[in-house]
Amino acid sequence: MAESFIFSIAESLTAKLASRAYEEASRLVGVYDDLQDLKTSLSYVKAVLLDAEQKQEQNHELREWLKHIKLIFYDAENVLDQVDCETLRKQVIRDYRTSKDKVGRFFSSSNPLVFRYKLALQIKDIRMRLDRVAADRDKFGLQVIDVDRRVVHRREMTYSHVVESDVIGRDYDKEKIINLLMEPSLDNNAGSKHISVIPIVGIGGLGKTTLAKLVFNDERITDSFPLKMWVGVSEDFNIKQLIINIINAASNFVSTGALPGQQNLKELEVEQLQYRLRNMLEGQKFFLVLDDVWNEDRVKWVEMRDLISVGAQGSKVIVTTRSQSIASMMGTVAYSHHLESLSPEDSLRLFVRWAFKEGEEGKYPDLIRIGREIVDKCKGVPLAVRSLGSSLFSKHQIQEWESLRDKEIWNLPQKEDDILPALKLSYDEMPSHLRQCFALLSLYPKNHLFNSFDIASLWGAAGLLPLQSQDKTTVDVAHQYLSDLMARSFLYDVFDFGNLYAFRLHDLVHDLAVYVAKDVCQLVSSNTRGISENVLHLSFVENGLPSNSIKPSLRGVRSILFPVDNQGASEAFLDAWVLNCKYLRYLDLSDSTCETLPRSIGKLKHLRYISLQGNTRIKRLPNSICKLQNLQVLLLNGCSNLETIPKKLRKLISLQRLEITTKQSILPESDIAKLNCLEHLSVANCDNLESLFFETRLPTLRTLEVIDCAKLKSLPLDIHHFPQLETLVISGVDSEDCLDRSDDTNAVLKLKTIVLSEMVTLPLSLQQYARTLQTLVIAGCYELEVPPEWLWNLSSLKFLYIFDCPKLKSLSSDIHRLTSLQVLRILNCTELYRKYEPQVGECWHMISHIKHTDIRKTWE
Incomplete structure (x- = not known):
């Protein structure tokens, strides 16, 4: 599927070759004429790539043709990069050279005459290969399309905290779960030791997590359970990591602030962690959500269940899962709550909310008719409905809606848990450059918490961001791309800190990223049977993987990363893998042991x-x-x-x-x-x-x-x-x-x-x-009781975040002086939550005018 963003690679190569800076660099290195010939060949192929991308699904021979071009493009990128490397090397030599260095370089392999000769041969080889492949373009009947007209229509930023009025069609489910939680005992299993476990079961994208959040944030639950904890589980049911996550979730909720040594939990042995967990939960009536469970190993679950069973009578656990067998294994109630698809009416309401600006839908009855037909194909899956609605936002041409409705991908056979055609269609509607960036998110495991700085570095190192300009840095561009993905509902749990985004991917969206990037990106674990011959980006998600050999074909790898905490590289790994990858651009050795x-x-x-x-x-x-x-x-x-x-x-x-x-x-x-x-x-x-x-x-x-x-x-x-x-x-x-x-x-x-x-x-x-500040974050100030008076003089402040300040008593009536304030988020601040709780807090009226408020007693 990497051929779906081949046009973006061509554009990047063309832009680089056409830039003045690169022309000067190629003259300096001595390969200007060679690269001009390559640019001509590249332009001839690039002209038909957009049409080829759209037609490849039903034409195997066309897909193979694009694969050949893609491999040539990769080699071209590596060659152009060598020009950059040589230019920068010359700059450093000019600034810091010595006479000894100058003599040594003449007799070394970096002799500029030798370098120029070898590089010119490589460029000629790439141009000849490209010309041979380009000669076949006419037999596919491809049209010349020079501009990618797939654009992103942006909507206002959305926020991760679930606003109940934004959730459609789940009132019945919410009340049913809450009624179960409020019952004094649900115990049908004597071995559960007072802990009742309620499974929520359904296919991906139905909204199991959203429903659990609605329940988690309900006032009745907050009043009934002194301790609430939210833990994302995903595929790795690692007992030690789960204990750490539960301890952190519990310590985020209690009013005493961070526990001593909380930041060093990963250094403790499992027995020490178990002791700490039992101390925290013993005698407490708690409510725990284990979100997105995939583990089918009953031994692991029984071990985990026994650890948390020290809680008080009436403690409850909600488990969200796609698997009925997991629900049966973990549940203690008479039946699991099976989440059903949305009704056609609710699906259409949700679709309209995401496809139109508020109140605008009445102007377009013909689009609503087509939208109903699109929604019918989503089979009541909210994620699919929302994603497709987002992809049509502010598009008012009937042809665009009909084109999406009539895509043949809807007719492909699919299993219950397959990637939804709706998500694939939303991906197909992305501009080529955005597809390529989205694909690299597959390098991280499910439920990973991303931050935009790291993603900007990954995209920048991979060459997916345009050259930096005076107006925008690479981080600015990365933020814009992430905003575009948000507009298409591909990101969730988004925190906007003004200069930084934090976010996650829905599991099904992660599956889509893995699918579209399968020829380019690969996650390597103990279950990996082989590595794709032309893979560019490798992510190692387990320790102890074999590192004593490397295939010559993997020397084209550009990224190697270890995205899971405490799973870094060893010196043996460096020797066997890293040093053989001569085109490596991105090397993440976080938590390494070398x-x-x-x-x-x-x-x-x-x-x-x-x-x-x-x-x-x-x-x-x-x-x-x-x-x-x-x-x-x-x-x-x-x-x-x-x-x-x-x-x-x-x-x-x-x-x-x-x-x-x-x-x-x-x-x-x-x-x-x-x-x-x-x-x-x-x-x-x-x-x-x-x-x-x-x-x-x-x-x-x-x-x-x-x-x-x-x-x-x-x-x-x-x-x-x-x-x-x-x-x-x-x-x-x-x-x-x-x-x-x-x-x-x-x-x-x-x-x-x-x-x-x-x-x-x-x-x-x-x-x-005060005049320029737009975002202020106050976090972990455990002794702070009163905000400073100068805070209310910040006339330009748009975002105010206050986290983990349990003794902070009030925001003062002067908060109305923050006339530019648009977003107020208060998390894990016990006193503030009591006073400013939405709708019911005694001071709620002082902040109710703020456009976006997110006030929670604890982190989710």
């Missing part, structure tokens, strides 16, 4: 991203890492034993994001100051760090994070040091004296986002950003 990196890491000249975050064993990095002139992201946060940052960091001239944990007391300011592309800098858990950039000017920095640096005495915050700074994150700072306040109003930063975490008081100096 004590060092090999010097040969410097040969991976295509690398854009490398993460060692969470590696507590590594002490030093080879200086050869500074040969990676393409590197855009270097993450060393959580490397608590790292003694020093590599020398000559200044040579990483493309670096945009740098995150550091080190034992050094002084950072190499002279090196960091020369990183002229640096946009994001994080300094975290640097226990010895005393000062930060007294003299250094970082002209491109947009985000600065300073986290848990106990000895830090001062942080200069003025426009002379950080002229472009927009986002500031401060966490665990003991004294507000650390934050300088400028007396010069012309030197005040133009901050848009501030995140304050784990602080006793909120610095007075922050009021100087």
Whole structure:
């Protein structure tokens, strides 16, 4: 299915070849004429690719033709990337060369004459292969279509918290589940030890999780259960991880704040975790949701059930699952609650809500008639209805609606749990560039919590984001793409922090991502029987996988990542896999156990991203890492034993994001100051760090994070040091004296986002950003009782988030002065929830005018 975004690859190649910067680079390297010939061949093929994409489903020979072109394009991307690498290498040589280096280079393999000759041969080979394949284009009767006219019609941002009025057709189901939960005992199984388990069963996309959330947030449930916990389970029923998730869910709910040592739970043994879990639950009447259970191993479930059975009489558990056998195994009630499809009337109501602006549907009776026929094919599955409605949002041409209705994919035979044709159709309606980005989300396991910074890095390293401009950074573009996916209902549980999105994928959407990316992306586990010959992106989701061999065909791999916590790479893995992948662009070694990196890491000249975050064993990095002139992201946060940052960091001239944990007391300011592309800098858990950039000017920095640096005495915050700074994150700072306040109003930063975490008081100096600040996050301030007066002077504030501040008593009547405020989210703040609870709290009237409010007693 990777052929469904081949046009996007062609566009990217064409745009690169046509850019002035690349033309200059190709002249500098000496292959300008060769690349102009390649551009001509590429244009001839590109002209018919959009038509070929649309016709390939029913034409096997056409699909094979596109596969050949795709492989040629991959080789072309690698060759063009070599031009970039050589250009950056020359720039570093120009700036930092010595006479010794100059002599050594003439006799080395990097001799520019040798490089030019080899590269010209590669370009000629690609052009000849492309011309041979292009000669067959006419036999398919393809039309020339130069512009991808599939566009995204954007709607207003939606939020993850379930608003009951937005859910259609589930009132009966909700009341039935609540009635079961309110009954004193549902125990039909003496072995359950007072814990009643109610399964909600249904196929993917029916809304099992949505129904469970409606129940979870109902006031009657909150009043009846002193402790509520929500835990996503998904495919891996790992007992240790489940215990950790339940402890975290419980500690998020209780008013005492984070438990001592909560952040170190993963370092504890299972027996210690079990002891802590039993202590938390013993004698408590609790309500637990285990969302999306796939485990059919009864032994594991009995072990888990026995651990939580120390709760008080009347404790209840809801399990959502697609499997009736799982429901029978786990349930203790007489029957499971089988969630049915929506009725045709409710399906149409839901479809209309997503396809039209509010009240607009009355103008288009013909579209409503066609919409009813589309909805009939969705078989009452809300996710399908919502997704297709979103894909037609603001499209008012009858032909567009009829085209979607008449797609042949509806007629393909399908099993109950197959990928829904409706979702595939929504995917087909995406522009080609968006399809390619969506496909890479398949590299993460189900129920993964994504953040937009990491996704921007992945997409950027893969070359899926357009070249950076003065108006937009790559992160800006990534946020726009994620917003487009949200508009199509492909993302859920979305948190918008202004400069950062956090989100998840619905399981069925994840299945779709895996399906469309199957020739390009692969998740590797102990069940993996083989790896696709031309795979580009590999994700290792288990520890202990064999690493003693690698196929030569895998040397084209561009991404390797370990997305699951505490499942990082070993040194054996690095030697066997990573160092053989000469075109590697993205290397995520988070939580790895290697004590060092090999010097040969410097040969991976295509690398854009490398993460060692969470590696507590590594002490030093080879200086050869500074040969990676393409590197855009270097993450060393959580490397608590790292003694020093590599020398000559200044040579990483493309670096945009740098995150550091080190034992050094002084950072190499002279090196960091020369990183002229640096946009994001994080300094975290640097226990010895005393000062930060007294003299250094970082002209491109947009985000600065300073986290848990106990000895830090001062942080200069003025426009002379950080002229472009927009986002500031401060966490665990003991004294507000650390934050300088400028007396010069012309030197005040133009901050848009501030995140304050784990602080006793909120610095007075922050009021100087009142005119520009749009997002304020206050989190984990467990002793904070009264918000500062300056908070109500933030005239430009649009987003206010307050999390985990259990002693905060009131928001003050002055909140009405925040005239620009659009979103207020309060989570796990016991006192505030009591006073500002929607509709019933004594102070609700003070905030009821705010457009979007999300006030919850606990995290879900």
